[in-house]
Amino acid sequence: MKDPDQAPRIHDVAKLAGVSVATVSRVLSNPSIVAERTRLAVEKAVAETGYTVNVMARNLRQQQVGGVLALVPNLANPFFSAILAGIADALREEGLSLLVLDTRRADTGSATGGIRSYLTRSRADGLIVLDGSLDPELFSQPSCPPVVQACEWIDGLAGPRVLADNEAGARLAVEHLLGLGHRRIMHVTGPMENTLSQSRAAGVAQALEPLGLAPVARMEGAFTLASGHAAAAALMAELERPTAVFCDNDEMAIGLMAGLQARGLRVPDDISIVGFDNIEIAAYANVPLTTIRQKRAHLGRSAAEMLLKHRAAPKLQEELILPVELVIRQSTAPLPPA
Amino acid sequence: MKDPDQAPRIHDVAKLAGVSVATVSRVLSNPSIVAERTRLAVEKAVAETGYTVNVMARNLRQQQVGGVLALVPNLANPFFSAILAGIADALREEGLSLLVLDTRRADTGSATGGIRSYLTRSRADGLIVLDGSLDPELFSQPSCPPVVQACEWIDGLAGPRVLADNEAGARLAVEHLLGLGHRRIMHVTGPMENTLSQSRAAGVAQALEPLGLAPVARMEGAFTLASGHAAAAALMAELERPTAVFCDNDEMAIGLMAGLQARGLRVPDDISIVGFDNIEIAAYANVPLTTIRQKRAHLGRSAAEMLLKHRAAPKLQEELILPVELVIRQSTAPLPPA
DNA sequence: ATTGTCGATGTAATCGGTTACATGCATTGC
DNA sequence: GCAATGCATGTAACCGATTACATCGACAAT
Numbered sequence: 001m002k003d004p005d006q007a008p009r010i011h012d013v014a015k016l017a018g019v020s021v022a023t024v025s026r027v028l029s030n031p032s033i034v035a036e037r038t039r040l041a042v043e044k045a046v047a048e049t050g051y052t053v054n055v056m057a058r059n060l061r062q063q064q065v066g067g068v069l070a071l072v073p074n075l076a077n078p079f080f081s082a083i084l085a086g087i088a089d090a091l092r093e094e095g096l097s098l099l100v101l102d103t104r105r106a107d108t109g110s111a112t113g114g115i116r117s118y119l120t121r122s123r124a125d126g127l128i129v130l131d132g133s134l135d136p137e138l139f140s141q142p143s144c145p146p147v148v149q150a151c152e153w154i155d156g157l158a159g160p161r162v163l164a165d166n167e168a169g170a171r172l173a174v175e176h177l178l179g180l181g182h183r184r185i186m187h188v189t190g191p192m193e194n195t196l197s198q199s200r201a202a203g204v205a206q207a208l209e210p211l212g213l214a215p216v217a218r219m220e221g222a223f224t225l226a227s228g229h230a231a232a233a234a235l236m237a238e239l240e241r242p243t244a245v246f247c248d249n250d251e252m253a254i255g256l257m258a259g260l261q262a263r264g265l266r267v268p269d270d271i272s273i274v275g276f277d278n279i280e281i282a283a284y285a286n287v288p289l290t291t292i293r294q295k296r297a298h299l300g301r302s303a304a305e306m307l308l309k310h311r312a313a314p315k316l317q318e319e320l321i322l323p324v325e326l327v328i329r330q331s332t333a334p335l336p337p338a
Numbered sequence: 339m340k341d342p343d344q345a346p347r348i349h350d351v352a353k354l355a356g357v358s359v360a361t362v363s364r365v366l367s368n369p370s371i372v373a374e375r376t377r378l379a380v381e382k383a384v385a386e387t388g389y390t391v392n393v394m395a396r397n398l399r400q401q402q403v404g405g406v407l408a409l410v411p412n413l414a415n416p417f418f419s420a421i422l423a424g425i426a427d428a429l430r431e432e433g434l435s436l437l438v439l440d441t442r443r444a445d446t447g448s449a450t451g452g453i454r455s456y457l458t459r460s461r462a463d464g465l466i467v468l469d470g471s472l473d474p475e476l477f478s479q480p481s482c483p484p485v486v487q488a489c490e491w492i493d494g495l496a497g498p499r500v501l502a503d504n505e506a507g508a509r510l511a512v513e514h515l516l517g518l519g520h521r522r523i524m525h526v527t528g529p530m531e532n533t534l535s536q537s538r539a540a541g542v543a544q545a546l547e548p549l550g551l552a553p554v555a556r557m558e559g560a561f562t563l564a565s566g567h568a569a570a571a572a573l574m575a576e577l578e579r580p581t582a583v584f585c586d587n588d589e590m591a592i593g594l595m596a597g598l599q600a601r602g603l604r605v606p607d608d609i610s611i612v613g614f615d616n617i618e619i620a621a622y623a624n625v626p627l628t629t630i631r632q633k634r635a636h637l638g639r640s641a642a643e644m645l646l647k648h649r650a651a652p653k654l655q656e657e658l659i660l661p662v663e664l665v666i667r668q669s670t671a672p673l674p675p676a
Numbered sequence: 677a678t679t680g681t682c683g684a685t686g687t688a689a690t691c692g693g694t695t696a697c698a699t700g701c702a703t704t705g706c
Numbered sequence: 707g708c709a710a711t712g713c714a715t716g717t718a719a720c721c722g723a724t725t726a727c728a729t730c731g732a733c734a735a736t
Binding site: 349359363367393400 | 724
């Protein structure tokens with residue numbers, strides 16, 4: 001060994017074992033085709049040198065990166081990190097690693113820096129897009145690896161998707177309220193340019209239309225605690241005060257609940273609230289929150305699995321819709337007699 | 339162009355521009371040393387072919403990966419994802435990408451698969467370790483890239499660290515309770531093998547000792563809502579019921595609060611509660627939570643910056659301790675006269 | 677006129693593996 | 707005895723960039 005500080009290369013192992021580099025490579029990647037004697041000698045040499053393959057060199061030769069890039073709007077948001085955990089799980093099982101890019105902070109503008117420079121086959125073997133607000137044109141370059149959209153989706157971007165059944169979820173939530181006798185229902189939405197908000201609004205309409213109803217009020221929030229809290233003021237200002245509220249996510253529901261309680265309303269006695277997502281804290285809120293369960297880790301896992309499938313089979317246009325379910329807790333109650 | 343489906347290589351651009359590959363490379367990486375005429379011709383050829391560099395090839399040649407790996411115990415935990423967001427931020431500014439590995443799910447055992455195979459220079463230019471429960475021996479291989487520990491730390495692993503001031507935080511929390519007149523104080527800890535829990539326990543002791551006091555009860559939780567909730571039962575069972583509780587994180591504080599309220603105790607009238615972390619929801623809890631603010635994104639950013647610094651300068655043993663502060667809300671009140 | 681310097685560019689080695697193809701040897705069939 | 711077959715292994719091309727070194731022309735100094 002010339003320079004003991006340098007990491008050993010395959011050449012060093014080959015020399016020590018008295019075989020060629022090809023044989024060493026074969027022992028590492030496909031041991032069954034090399035003779036037992038040779039294999040043992042090579043394994044011994046590997047152990048003695050402490051050799052590990054240089055992943056970059058292998059990747060270059062094999063024309064693959066060994067990793068998948070997830071584009072998330074906000075990495076700090078637990079909603080997305082739960083999905084990421086599912087993605088990471090599925091990838092690890094395939095020996096792939098997870099790269100993460102926070103799209104809201106990264107610069108979309110310049111062609112050199114920014115998101116665009118990550119969207120190439122030489123950086124990732126595939127893309128999982130969790131941000132529905134991106135420009136579909138970003139993914140149109142020929143060098144762009146296969147894409148799977150998850151959770152949110154981009155209008156004008158074809159290709160495989162995996163989504164929760166947002167319409168059904170919103171419908172379930174509102175039907176639950178209707179079943180309790182509520183008729184004056186408010187809807188606190190996410191940003192309406194968001195595809196998620198749009199399909200939840202559609203679900204709300206589907207539940208109300210058969211009765212000839214519509215939401216008595218609608219407020220556009222931002223999926224944040226603060227915007228839910230702000231909705232409390234809007235609600236109090238309504239002439240015909242709603243008796244129930246459906247919020248597009250649990251954070252807004254919790255923010256709203258805090259805001260209403262601060263104003264002296266009791267949940268569920270004075271007003272019923274339903275959220276969406278079933279985040280962990282929903283069960284531990286002041287008044288445990290009735291909500292729609294959405295399996296986020298499972299959604300992430302499914303997205304990763306779909307990506308791996310599509311890497312092999314060419315791009316069929318697949319759409320996987322995951323079921324959701326209603327979790328009844330204590331934030332909803334029958335409409336009291338007038 | 340022989341095969342229009344193939345991504346163009348630097349060779350193709352060179353031919354189109356009528357220059358050598360070296361010149362193209364120089365235009366891309368160090369434009370100032372090539373003549374204006376040539377540069378423009380190359381840039382035109384780049385635009386026409388839609389060329390983008392092959393990152394794998396560049397990385398192999400330059401012996402760097404262009405990415406940093408974060409080891410997190412649980413990716414779905416918002417506590418860590420906020421730190422990750424800070425890390426991602428700092429890395430992006432340097433043109434590095436973020437790789438994430440969930441250490442609890444990955445297999446630590448086998449030498450081939452598992453965490454070990456990620457801890458090599460050919461996979462990441464550096465490591466940010468957020469999991470204090472890992473075996474220090476993992477990082478002792480010569481091929482292991484530079485490591486910075488953040489938030490938690492590993493006993494027996496030297497090297498740079500960035501931490502919140504856990505001792506001071508716990509001390510502040512308890513001193514706040516003492517200042518309100520409380521003397522019977524319970525401590526709900528994280529797992530005691532966790533270095534974080536240990537230093538918070540030390541801070542608690544520092545605050546109590548001058549008065550000759552000790553926690554009247556201590557319960558070991560798991561940093562989860564559920565374990566906080568479980569602590570409520572333990573608390574009620576105490577003969578000398580505490581008048582105040584310090585919880586090692588906000589999740590346990592919120593779980594505890596829910597559990598106590600379900601048992602008819604009022605916060606803060608019957609009992610005061612302090613958390614740690616100042617997670618977003620702390621302000622929107624049923625009773626807004628008094629807690630210790632810890633800037634998690636900033637902590638992540640500092641860790642990344644420290645890593646980048648140590649990549650250049652050799653390994654000085656640096657330890658950065660970030661200040662924390664007390665945020666007083668409504669879950670704490672003066673001890674009522676007996 | 678000759679030499680030296682400098683800036684711009686080209687040539688080719690290099691990073692560290694994988695793998696198509698070639699080779700050599702032993703076994704088998706005729 | 708000789709060709710055919712097959713297994714184990716070696717040789718060298720290849721992945722696609724970067725960059726040390728060589729080259730060349732123009733211009734300045736002697």
